[in-house]
Amino acid sequence: MATLDGSARQVNLGQGISVRAPGLRGSAEAHNVAPGSTTRAPEVDGSGRALDAALAREGFLRLRVITLDVAPVPGGAAGGDIRSPAADLDGMEVSVPDLGDDVAQVLLAVDENGVVSWNFPVDSADRLAPTTRGSGASVRFIVPAFASVPTPDEGAANRGVFGLIGRKVLELVALPLAELVVPPLAGAAARLWESKSRIARARTFTPANYASPDVPSLDDAEWQRLAQGRSLWFVHGTFVNTPTAFQAFPPDVLASLSDAYGGRVAAIDHHTLGLSPVENADLVRELVPDRLDLEVDIVCHSRGGLVSRALAGQGGEPVFNVRRIVHVASANHGTALATPSNLVPFIDRITTIVNLIPDGPAALVEATLTSVLVVVKIIAKYGLVGIPGLAAMDSAGDFIKGFNATELPTEQYAVAADFTPSGGWRAMAVRNLENTVVDRVFGTAANDLVVPTAGVYEGDDSMAVPEHRRLVLPRERGVYHGSFFGQPDVAKQIAGWLTG
16 A cells, blocks of 8 residues: 655556555555456455446456545645546546556546546646557556545534545556457447447337337337327437336326327337437338338437437438427537537546436446446547537537438427435535536536526527427425436326327
């Protein structure tokens, strides 16, 4: 175990690993956790079981765990002259041996409150350079210091998930790039993964099967039945699929909706990384037999709002005759998190939310973390580049601007939330997440951790939803981007709009 004294000196932890942490004092220790090692890390490994399983499933190798117990030097800056390039925060420098051109290394950090950050290599000027490898004896990372102290009202009982203020766990994971058979472009890599791992299709969505992944795609008879009257469709958001996105929807409300629509309820599974929303709609068009004319209403979430509008004809030819769209936290005006330069804070946030906030079903956690790790792979191999499905949600990008400039003669409704955490160590985690990411990305604008609140329904373009068609949940409700469908009043309001 090595001592950190608050100076800018480089401290050797052994195994070719060193740390430089100006402004922080305490202790640091490196543990070998590579396959076949005789030394195992303590039980305070940063990643939980779900993330560990996802890392192994996606071919990442855990090499080292670095544990730190640190506190800021009284009266001093936590990071001194070191700034984290991804989050623009005070940080510490970690150097590890370079494993060559064919191995990408990523440093996964979890702070004392459980906030996760993905850290990629930096160049000699401390700029984020994920593809830097094989150019020297070592690879450098700048990790956010995350030196946080509880507020007086939180008291000693909420001293972080590791039970100690200043406890940080850094996990060094390696990705053997030579084993990845991927095309030479990031978009093509995302499309290839999704074509193998995600089904793009239409499926039934009934009270008996809506939470199940084992549902066949619609056959011709089911398409014909859906065309016998107005049908209701559900469209999911980024990183997930139908059963994981909507499984918290109250079954009694879904049953009443199914009755109201004569059992004509279905869902779209679409690719969220490799294709734009317009391309998603084009693929759905190919599924509809003989250009069958369908009268539909849609309930959508997050990125699914853009796909739903494309299905209604925005940005191209309509796939369905859409009467009403109910947007739930839709990224209708995008999110700054989808800007390429913000991809790292984006996956930091999603990983933290999945790891800490919801006591959600394993399928949702698995689907989300798997997709996040695909983005990690793309960043590690190609750098901070546009990924088509995410770039479509870039609030400063060309897609949103052009898409919203076209008309959409469809009744639109909106559910949004202004989120703030309250109570317990999870609240501390999210508050730290807000301080390190939200304030920098969204400023003072209300948001649900992923999209700006007003961006769901406001605008001087085609996406202006009138006030009487909105439900905006206040901060004291504690509803965040992934928890809308578990709110009974939200489900009842959706049903009221659709059947009124």
